[in-house]
Amino acid sequence: MATxxxxxxxxxxxxxxxxxxxxxxxxxERRFKALTGAGFTAATRTAGEEPVVTRTFDPTAExxxxxxxxxxx
Amino acid sequence: MFVTLLHVADDQLRRxxxxxxxxxxxxxxxxxxxxxxEFRGRKLLREWLSAEQLAQYDAHDYFEVTGCHTGKRYRIxxxxxxxxxxxxxAGRPHAGWCFVPNDHLVAGDVMLxxxxxxxxxxRSALAVANNFMPR
Numbered sequence: 001m002a003t004x005x006x007x008x009x010x011x012x013x014x015x016x017x018x019x020x021x022x023x024x025x026x027x028x029e030r031r032f033k034a035l036t037g038a039g040f041t042a043a044t045r046t047a048g049e050e051p052v053v054t055r056t057f058d059p060t061a062e063x064x065x066x067x068x069x070x071x072x073x
Numbered sequence: 074m075f076v077t078l079l080h081v082a083d084d085q086l087r088r089x090x091x092x093x094x095x096x097x098x099x100x101x102x103x104x105x106x107x108x109x110x111e112f113r114g115r116k117l118l119r120e121w122l123s124a125e126q127l128a129q130y131d132a133h134d135y136f137e138v139t140g141c142h143t144g145k146r147y148r149i150x151x152x153x154x155x156x157x158x159x160x161x162x163a164g165r166p167h168a169g170w171c172f173v174p175n176d177h178l179v180a181g182d183v184m185l186x187x188x189x190x191x192x193x194x195x196r197s198a199l200a201v202a203n204n205f206m207p208r
Contacts, residue, residue, distance in 0.1 A: 051192055068186075070190055071175045073171035
């Protein structure tokens with residue numbers, strides 16, 4: 001099971017999907033493209049727990065975090 | 074007779090005040106409770122912090138990160154904005170940087186986005202940031 005976590009004003013929304021389910025993986029990839037296309041940054045973590053920004057859908061990532069575009073405050 | 078009535082009224086007034094005081098305390102506790110959204114934001118942040126950062130956050134309500142391009146140290150304080158401080162060699166804040174996600178997010182989510190940005194794409198984060206003098 002993998003998870004896509006999308007930060008939003010409700011805290012975050014989690015989308016869990018089965019990595020062995022081709023249909024679920026396709027949906028997850030589409031969600032990835034839609035979010036990054038809308039300006040979200042996608043990040044995963046390495047085995048050493050370091051965050052890594054990813055620009056393409058990684059089907060092996062257990063957890064992908066999306067946060068909105070950063071702007072000057 | 075009049076004195077008895079006064080005693081009864083006094084007793085009832087005291088009970089009413091005590092009840093009001095209890096209601097006021099209950100309302101204050103309800104109003105000041107951490108919201109579910111804030112709780113989830115903190116939980117997510119804690120999951121993504123390194124062990125060292127988590128210990129620092131628990132102790133001080135801030136944690137430090139290293140910029141991936143310059144190697145500079147930054148302190149991210151618990152807040153939803155104007156909360157990133159560049160540290161000098163002595164570990165003192167000498168410049169403030171303000172950059173936030175362009176949606177209304179709780180502090181934990183803002184801090185996590187700032188951490189990831191500085192650790193993975195420091196220059197882009199600072200390019201959009203406004204700077205300020207730390208107090």
